[in-house]
Amino acid sequence: xxxxxxxxxxxxxxxxxxxxxxxxxxxxxxxxxxxxxxxxxxxxxxxxxxxxxxxxxxxxxxxxxxxxxxxxxxxxxxxxxxxxxxxxxxxxxxxxxxxxxxxxxxxxxxxxxxxxxxxxxxxxxxxxxxxxxxxxxxxxxxxxxxxxxxxxxxxxxxxxxxxxxxxxxxxxxxxxxxxxxxxxxxxxxxxxxxxxxxxxxxxxxxxxxxxxxxxxxxxxxxxxxxxxxxxxxxxxxxxxxxxxxxxxxxxxxxxxxxxxxxxxxxxxxxxxxxxxxxxxxxxxxxxxxxxxxxxxx
Amino acid sequence: xxxxxxxxxxxxxxxxxxxxxxxxxxxxxxxxxxxxxxxxxxxxxxxxxxxxxxxxxxxxxxxxxxxxxxxxxxxxxxxxxxxxxxxxxxxxxxxxxxxxxxxxxxxxxxxxxxxxxxxxxxxxxxxxxxxxxxxxxxxxxxxxxxxxxxxxxxxxxxxxxxxxxxxxxxxxxxxxxxxxxxxxxxxxxxxxxxxxxxxxxxxxxxxxxxxxxxxxxxxxxxxxxxxxxxxxxxxxxxxxxxxx
Numbered sequence: 001x002x003x004x005x006x007x008x009x010x011x012x013x014x015x016x017x018x019x020x021x022x023x024x025x026x027x028x029x030x031x032x033x034x035x036x037x038x039x040x041x042x043x044x045x046x047x048x049x050x051x052x053x054x055x056x057x058x059x060x061x062x063x064x065x066x067x068x069x070x071x072x073x074x075x076x077x078x079x080x081x082x083x084x085x086x087x088x089x090x091x092x093x094x095x096x097x098x099x100x101x102x103x104x105x106x107x108x109x110x111x112x113x114x115x116x117x118x119x120x121x122x123x124x125x126x127x128x129x130x131x132x133x134x135x136x137x138x139x140x141x142x143x144x145x146x147x148x149x150x151x152x153x154x155x156x157x158x159x160x161x162x163x164x165x166x167x168x169x170x171x172x173x174x175x176x177x178x179x180x181x182x183x184x185x186x187x188x189x190x191x192x193x194x195x196x197x198x199x200x201x202x203x204x205x206x207x208x209x210x211x212x213x214x215x216x217x218x219x220x221x222x223x224x225x226x227x228x229x230x231x232x233x234x235x236x237x238x239x240x241x242x243x244x245x246x247x248x249x250x251x252x253x254x255x256x257x258x259x260x261x262x263x264x265x266x267x268x269x270x271x272x273x274x275x276x277x278x279x280x281x282x283x284x285x286x287x288x289x290x291x292x293x294x295x296x297x
Numbered sequence: 298x299x300x301x302x303x304x305x306x307x308x309x310x311x312x313x314x315x316x317x318x319x320x321x322x323x324x325x326x327x328x329x330x331x332x333x334x335x336x337x338x339x340x341x342x343x344x345x346x347x348x349x350x351x352x353x354x355x356x357x358x359x360x361x362x363x364x365x366x367x368x369x370x371x372x373x374x375x376x377x378x379x380x381x382x383x384x385x386x387x388x389x390x391x392x393x394x395x396x397x398x399x400x401x402x403x404x405x406x407x408x409x410x411x412x413x414x415x416x417x418x419x420x421x422x423x424x425x426x427x428x429x430x431x432x433x434x435x436x437x438x439x440x441x442x443x444x445x446x447x448x449x450x451x452x453x454x455x456x457x458x459x460x461x462x463x464x465x466x467x468x469x470x471x472x473x474x475x476x477x478x479x480x481x482x483x484x485x486x487x488x489x490x491x492x493x494x495x496x497x498x499x500x501x502x503x504x505x506x507x508x509x510x511x512x513x514x515x516x517x518x519x520x521x522x523x524x525x526x527x528x529x530x531x532x533x534x535x536x537x538x539x540x541x
Contacts, residue, residue: 052384074384090308098382101307
């Protein structure tokens with residue numbers, strides 16, 4: 001059974017299509033990175049999953065039900081959509097109590113989660129005086145109140161210092177090792193690459209790839225970056241030789257699975273001038289950028 | 298529902314804004330109570346009508362109780378806490394009903410405090426100036442209870458309007474313009490319609506017998522109907538709209 005199931009999720013705001021025909025399934029015990037550039041439709045998708053926005057078409061199910069029909073939602077799902085969702089004049093502890101009281105959780109649980117995110121000392125101070133990192137942790141504390149089976153976090157690493165990012169990573173790992181499930185969005189692959197089992201990459205509202213991190217890593221191979229004033233002719237010549245190319249984010253051609261020597265020979269034979277020819281082992285980040293810029297062009 | 302209402306009341310209690318509202322209400326009631334109690338000529342203050350005005354100063358609390366009801370809803374949209382609120386309680390109707398209930402419960406406290414203070418100030422002023430109490434028994438009881446009930450219902454009206462409008466400034470400006478301008482114009486020029494407005498219904502509920510006003514019972518019923526109508530509209534709109 002999928003913990004989270006999106007089927008043909010689509011959201012339009014007037015003429016703008018924010019999310020288009022998004023389908024995916026998350027299994028229990030996994031950490032999924034929900035990746036894409038800013039504005040790709042990640043937050044809109046999460047809002048639909050969590051019942052805050054109604055899909056234009058398609059459906060979103062959590063534990064086989066629409067979120068709004070989930071009994072005891074706070075005890076099954078913990079979520080943070082914005083790091084700034086606090087009344088500035090209310091103390092961190094009171095913020096959590098307004099939520100825990102609604103879910104009929106004891107105040108002792110409030111103090112537990114405050115300890116868990118290391119905010120006990122600041123608990124009775126007004127949120128106004130919290131740093132962004134402290135607010136992120138307070139948001140996480142609210143998501144953990146109900147000791148949920150599924151955690152949904154939108155850009156949780158924003159505003160965290162490197163130590164905080166590392167703390168979050170260890171925390172999510174421990175959380176998922178109990179068979180619980182995490183969906184975490186980010187616009188920076190590096191933030192989550194060491195944490196997640198699988199990735200959903202979206203761009204312009206569409207799913208670009210749904211794959212395990214291992215398979216994504218396998219895509220990382222050697223490629224040759226070649227810059228030419230006649231990119232199109234060069235790409236055509238390379239294609240005739242069975243060498244695939246893509247346009248990198250700096251407009252240079254990336255020739256895949258070929259050596260720089262081979263690319264240079266093809267360019268010479270085609271009579272195309274070459275300004276730059278660099279062999280590079282691409283990183284995971286390059287694959288991510290490639291995936292999210294390919295569909296953009 | 299009870300748990301959600303307790304949570305909503307905690308939201309009110311846990312910010313200083315509410316403390317400010319209570320203090321502002323008490324200060325205003327004290328000011329107007331003293332003005333009426335000390336500056337009205339003794340020959341005037343002996344009439345039951347003027348003693349009604351003196352003891353009825355507590356109805357000012359209705360403005361503050363409506364504001365508390367408004368803040369319960371608009372504060373959540375303004376600061377984004379509506380997101381965690383709906384995440385914890387996905388049944389939005391439960392949240393809105395709890396806010397209406399909390400608004401009216403807070404209004405009840407405002408009403409008891411405001412009207413109690415108004416009565417105390419009025420009574421002390423009369424005693425100190427040796428003016429006998431001419432507003433007796435039933436009229437006085439109706440005034441006190443009607444004012445408290447009206448102030449309490451205004452908390453529900455505030456929460457109801459806010460759940461329709463959502464924007465804080467818009468709701469507050471709209472309510473004040475309605476209460477202080479539109480209602481008075483309506484009542485002055487089209488009294489048959491104006492007497493159905495919440496403010497005039499509250500006046501009727503407290504036993505005021507100006508021309509065209511409804512009976513106390515009808516005034517109370519109209520005020521309750523306003524809360525119910527606004528609540529239904531707020532529930533329907535909140536269920537349908539996306540949360541940003």
